Amino acid sequence: MLRKPIITFLGHVDHGKSSLIERISHATITKGEAGLITQGIHSYLVPMDAVLKLADALVKDAAQVKIPGFLLIDSPGHAAFNNLRKRGGNLADIAVLVVDLNQGMQDQTLECLEILKSYKTPFVIVANKVDLIPGWQSGSASFIASLARQRAEVVQELDKRLYNMVAKLSEFGLNAERFDRVDDFAKQIALVPCSAVTGEGLPELLMTITGLAQRFLSEKLEIDIVAAGKGTVLEVKDEKGVGTTLDVVLYDGCLKVGDQLVVGGLDKPVVSRVKGLLDYVGKKLVRIHEVSAACGVRIVLPDASAIVGGMPLRVANKDVETVMLEVQEEVDQVMLEIDAEGIVAKADTLGSLEALLGLLHKAGLLVKRAAIGAVTKKDVAEALSERDPLNRVVVGFNVATVPADVKVITNQVIYKIIEDVAVWRVEVQKQLEAKELEKVARAGKFLVVPGCIFRQSSPAVVGIRVLSGLVRAGGSVMKKDGTKLGALKSLQVRNETVVEVKKDDEAAVSLPDVVVGRQLLENDIVYTDIPEADFVKLKRLRKYLKEDEIVVLKEIAEVKRKENPVWGV
Numbered sequence: 398m399l400r401k402p403i404i405t406f407l408g409h410v411d412h413g414k415s416s417l418i419e420r421i422s423h424a425t426i427t428k429g430e431a432g433l434i435t436q437g438i439h440s441y442l443v444p445m446d447a448v449l450k451l452a453d454a455l456v457k458d459a460a461q462v463k464i465p466g467f468l469l470i471d472s473p474g475h476a477a478f479n480n481l482r483k484r485g486g487n488l489a490d491i492a493v494l495v496v497d498l499n500q501g502m503q504d505q506t507l508e509c510l511e512i513l514k515s516y517k518t519p520f521v522i523v524a525n526k527v528d529l530i531p532g533w534q535s536g537s538a539s540f541i542a543s544l545a546r547q548r549a550e551v552v553q554e555l556d557k558r559l560y561n562m563v564a565k566l567s568e569f570g571l572n573a574e575r576f577d578r579v580d581d582f583a584k585q586i587a588l589v590p591c592s593a594v595t596g597e598g599l600p601e602l603l604m605t606i607t608g609l610a611q612r613f614l615s616e617k618l619e620i621d622i623v624a625a626g627k628g629t630v631l632e633v634k635d636e637k638g639v640g641t642t643l644d645v646v647l648y649d650g651c652l653k654v655g656d657q658l659v660v661g662g663l664d665k666p667v668v669s670r671v672k673g674l675l676d677y678v679g680k681k682l683v684r685i686h687e688v689s690a691a692c693g694v695r696i697v698l699p700d701a702s703a704i705v706g707g708m709p710l711r712v713a714n715k716d717v718e719t720v721m722l723e724v725q726e727e728v729d730q731v732m733l734e735i736d737a738e739g740i741v742a743k744a745d746t747l748g749s750l751e752a753l754l755g756l757l758h759k760a761g762l763l764v765k766r767a768a769i770g771a772v773t774k775k776d777v778a779e780a781l782s783e784r785d786p787l788n789r790v791v792v793g794f795n796v797a798t799v800p801a802d803v804k805v806i807t808n809q810v811i812y813k814i815i816e817d818v819a820v821w822r823v824e825v826q827k828q829l830e831a832k833e834l835e836k837v838a839r840a841g842k843f844l845v846v847p848g849c850i851f852r853q854s855s856p857a858v859v860g861i862r863v864l865s866g867l868v869r870a871g872g873s874v875m876k877k878d879g880t881k882l883g884a885l886k887s888l889q890v891r892n893e894t895v896v897e898v899k900k901d902d903e904a905a906v907s908l909p910d911v912v913v914g915r916q917l918l919e920n921d922i923v924y925t926d927i928p929e930a931d932f933v934k935l936k937r938l939r940k941y942l943k944e945d946e947i948v949v950l951k952e953i954a955e956v957k958r959k960e961n962p963v964w965g966v
Contacts, residue, residue: 408495416593440693452600661708673697707747739763883910
């Protein structure tokens with residue numbers, strides 16, 4: 398038989414995910430029919446007959462609708478979506494990405510897009526808060542009916558906002574269009590304008606989802622409701638008066654009190670028996686005996702301390718060892734996607750860790766350690782041991798941390814973690830290159846000032862004026878024709894010894910290998926004599942050089958290439 402498609406709502410904080418789900422649940426419950434819809438754990442079961450009643454005007458042939466309804470999952474941000482894992486991808490059959498028409502695409506929206514693309518999850522976009530467009534006149538629940546009564550300038554403003562979203566989506570390689578203008582739902586993403594406040598657009602949204610599920614997902618929705626249950630853990634909680642509980646989405650088979658479960662754990666699979674099943678009837682949490690897919694349910698287990706969100710769950714009343722191996726393999730798919738070197742990554746759940754790793758790798762970042770839980774001293778030590786300073790960082794999604802001697806970047810938005818790591822690496826790269834610049838000879842050019850010959854030899858001491866670049870004590874110098882003058886031993890400015898002088902500075906220099914009157918004369922132009930290896934480094938680091946030093950660097954290369962045409966190439 399066909400199960401209910403699992404529909405996950407996700408998007409940026411405060412864009413209206415929960416409000417839309419609540420509006421759908423209220424809109425599809427008529428007086429005296431409250432039992433038709435059960436609010437599960439993080440989920441709402443919506444029967445198809447209630448959907449068809451709401452969208453009656455849009456339904457051409459109700460008999461052609463075969464799916465029994467929907468299981469709607471409300472996700473705080475995208476955490477629940479990340480945890481809806483199963484082998485090879487995400488458990489959600491269709492995702493609904495909620496975007497505030499007034500705010501457009503935000504950081505978390507873009508992050509959700511990346512995750513949806515990585516899982517290849519079909520999705521539609523709700524352009525929420527259409528009722529807040531200036532001048533909008535709310536009326537019928539149908540968006541198309543409401544649109545017909547709007548003034549031309551209001552419709553124009555709606556189109557403007559929608560096409561701003563379309564343009565942003567195109568940057569992600571996604572082709573989107575308003576749902577009633579879509580030519581091919583297999584190639585275009587449907588944008589459905591809605592209002593969680595007035596209910597406008599809900600009939601179109603539900604029928605768009607119904608059409609997608611009916612057309613593209615029928616084979617995927619086939620299940621055996623009496624088979625051993627399969628699910629995924631959304632959250633682990635300590636329930637007062639009950640004990641440790643798991644919020645679970647069951648996507649195949651059935652589950653009953655007393656069943657033996659195998660659940661993915663931090664170190665190894667956990668084997669335990671179902672002590673109790675809890676679900677909401679109305680607003681009251683009650684004990685139940687058995688559930689069938691697809692549904693959300695709260696499971697009471699004697700010990701779930703090693704279980705975190707995103708872990709796979711299987712009923713294993715027989716062949717326990719085989720099921721344990723299957724569950725561990727699924728967990729290892731995430732845990733082992735690491736590199737020989739790289740940064741350290743931590744996350745609060747398995748699903749979040751998988752999403753974090755995916756986006757880190759997409760950003761070109763290597764990860765050598767990935768684990769669930771708070772940042773620990775072991776993570777810090779692992780980061781400190783990295784040979785590459787650009788990898789000496791620990792990143793954490795939605796986790797606590799410890800005081801550390803290494804950079805730790807945490808956030809509740811994965812997108813921000815990626816951005817913050819990029820900014821940090823740029824700063825580290827600058828620091829590394831600045832240190833490297835300190836170790837190389839610098840390009841400089843100076844004039845021997847007339848009347849400032851203080852000593853002719855052993856060592857010669859003359860006055861100079863720096864014309865361009867940087868002159869450092871300890872380096873070698875040469876004449877304009879390439880004649881080597883040996884070392885520049887020391888620099889003095891107003892009788893104070895200095896390490897370097899720059900453009901327009903005047904100083905006295907000591908030249909041990911020079912005799913003034915032979916190798917050097919007043920008004921001579923002298924260059925720093927840069928080793929070829931240092932010249933190559935300076936070319937690579939030229940963004941840190943002043944323009945006058947770059948000019949001198951080119952002049953020095955011209956002098957050197959008179960003798961060796963490929964010098965510094």
